[in-house]
Amino acid sequence: MQKVVVITGGSSGIGLSTARALAQKGCKVYALSRRSFSDPCLTHICADVTTEEQIASAMEQILQAEGHIDIVINNAGFGISGAVEFTATEEAQRQFDVNFFGMVRVNHVFLPQMRKQGYGRIVNISSVASPIPIPFQTYYSAAKAAIDSYSMALANELRPYHITVCAIRPGDIRTGFTAAREKSVTGDKEYNGRISRSVSKMEHDEQNGMCPGKAGRFISRIALKKNSKPLVTIGLSYRLFTVLSKLLPCRLLNYIVGLLYAK
Helix, strand or coil: CCCEEEEECCCCHHHHHHHHHHHHCCCEEEEEECCCCCCCCCEEEECCCCCHHHHHHHHHHHHHHHCCCCEEEECCCCCEECCHHHCCHHHHHHHHHHHCHHHHHHHHHHHHHHHHHCCEEEEEECCCCCCCCCCCCHHHHHHHHHHHHHHHHHHHHHHHHCEEEEEEECCCECCCHHHHCEECCCCCCCCCCHHHHHHHHHHHHHHCCECHHHHHHHHHHHHHCCCCCCEEECCHHHHHHHHHHHHCCHHHHHHHHHHHHCC
16 A cells, blocks of 8 residues: 655755655655645645644545555754844744644644554654754754654654654755744844854855755655654764764763854
8 A cells, every 4th residue: 555645844955855755665745835836746735834724634635535644754844043142032932833833733633543543653853953952043953852852752652553753863954944044143243243153154064964865865764664763863974973962971062062153
């Protein structure tokens, strides 16, 4: 039976690359996003992850057409950057509303169907910024850390129902995510230019990072597994970084990150 995959944020970047990789492997892929787009390999449904009613409507369309849902990949998200002191609380809440609670809403809608089926797989896209939080990208890092904790706890909740869960942590990827980041350098004078220098460093690393196609193929392989580790990092160098984040004293780890991103 052909596997049916739902992926949010599927119109660009890692999401689109993952959707295409899964379609090439014979899956029926439904790409959810706010904006319309067309791809001959995919079926697109307009749905905003901040609106649970739109997600529920999308699920009903998919079930009517397919009768089952095998894999849900929560990829939708965006980034903000800036100093915590100068970031409005409303902006921090919006970051969490899309990157964390968007995932929560999607899973809240699809999990009852998977439990009824007696099987399913949930893949949540996290980030290396979860175990290694980046200064001046604090709220993005915190939202990704929340995804990791949520994914590990959810995996234990769902184990008796043959529904598996994992969070995948990409590092720097060359996508439009960099240009789309909502950057704020408010307070840069007070912070002696450290905000703008940090953001420039992040953008340089991202634009020299892994190509989205490679990341998409990796995510597609993990998504099609029946099970995997609850936390999976993309790329050998980033796997090394995450291991070091566990081995190094937190004070030393934070000092090194500060030298890289907060000078």
